[in-house]
Amino acid sequence: MSSTAPSSASRTPTSVLLLCLACMTLEGYDVIAYGAALPAMLADQDWNLTVPQAGVLGSLTPIGMLVGAVLVGLLTDLLGRRRLVLVSVTVFSLAMVLCGIAPGVPVFAAGRVLVGIGVGGVLPSIAALVFEYSPRQRRNLNTALAFVGVGLGGALAAVVAATVVPALGFRAEYLIGGLAALVVLPLAVRFLPESLVYLRASGQDQAAERWIHRLGLDPALIEPAGSAVEEQAGGRGRFAVLFARDRALMTILFCLTTFASLLVLFGLYTWLPQLMRSAGYELGSALTFLIVLNVGTALGPVAVGRLADRIGSKPATAASFLLAVIGIAVLSSPLPLGVLYVAVVLAGVGTVGTQILINVFIAGRYPTRIRATAIGTALAVGRLGGILGPVYGGILLSAQLPTPVLFYAFAAPALLGAILVALIPRGHAAEVPADTTDDPTTDPTTDPTTDPTTAASPS
Secondary structure, X not given: OEEOOEOOOOXXXXXXXXXXXXXXXXXXXHHHHHHHHHHHHHHOOOOOOOHHHHHHHHHHHHHHHHHHHHHHHHHHHHHHHHHHHHHHHHHHHHHHHHHHHOOOHHHHHHHHHHHHHHHHHHHHHHHHHHHHOOOHHHHHHHHHHHOHHHHHHHHHHHHHHHHOHHHHOOHHHHHHHHHOHHHHHHHHHHHOOOOHHHHHHOOOHHHHHHHHHHHOOOHHHHOEOOOOEEOOOOOOOXXXXXXXXXXXXXXXXHHHHHHHHHHHHHHHHHHHHHHHHHOOOOHHHHHHHHHHHHHHHHHHHHHHHHHHHHHOHHHHHHHHHXXXXXXXXXXXXXXXXXXXXXXXXXXXXXXHHHHHHHHHHHHOOOOHHHHHHHHHHHHXXXXXXXXXXXXXXXXXXXXXXXXXXXXXXXXXXXHHHHHHHHHOOOOOOOOOOHHHOOOOOOOOOOOOOEOOOOEOOOO
């Protein structure tokens, strides 16, 4: 199979970065909205939600994200990344409106699944566009800047929950998030470009040239970056290569690391306000902690992206996990408010920031022909952690454990993640570093974020 890609962009088009940031802000709001509105939903006597039921509802969005990631793999070649972003944002925004008008739990549950499907579709497409339209030396940083939107959106969701929801009810949380797309979508339709890799692969060279001229990029981007690279799996399937004797341990460790990361991320996002209430804080103060968490989520990707570019993915990823451990563990103690806010920021840095680093780390440890499959496999296993996280938190809170034990129970998976990262063996000399290839996301199964998003996130 022949594969060619445009040369690396010499600069990042500002419109691409800002629009991707805006889309990720919508995504971050919609993912965090449930955790922000959950205390009000639990207090609503018409719904009569129990804590275990709330945990199950919280797991529906990560389930939808898993489905959305699969759909991206099926639809990328048909629709292209730009259309997938537009369709995905439309889906999760309409789903938020559905949550806001839901007459009861069943319809609300369907809306949260659809939110996840939309988020799962937008994350890989946004990450791929940012990666492709960034110079090699800024790819980590630009991806991190785009995923600042996850934290911004999450912080906005917490602000709305603290200021608007007490007066208008929890439904306002979801309606505001859904209707915000009316601002972002028209701009994205007008200015968000299509992937040059997709346009070239589908024979649309003239369309690629139009976007290059419109964005003021180097015309050389429409030419192949050197001769075509022939990469074959040597008669073996990609999964067989992932789990071959020389890579099996590394692949398993990456899968387990991603599982631990997303378990902590989604568990904390869903239950932090309720955890802080169990620690004796009023609802308004508890939601302030969620706002601060998302400040850390916004700052974290930029900080860890720069760190990874300097010291390498492995030590940066382990350090990011340990920041989460420290931040969550400190919350178990009745310390001065300023110290607790710093701890929450560290927890935010160590959640979304960690997941972004893991994806880049994986990309750097596998050859191009199986890189996308490696990332997709780790994220598929990791989504199970994201699904388990809200349920895990619900079980802990239902058990009425002492407050310090609750926080230690959330810190434990992050500590396990740091240990797993330390156990990952050194890469093979024959592997191609992630920052020396033009686009490790050309395979439609790639999901190099989060969301974060995707995330990561976040999201």
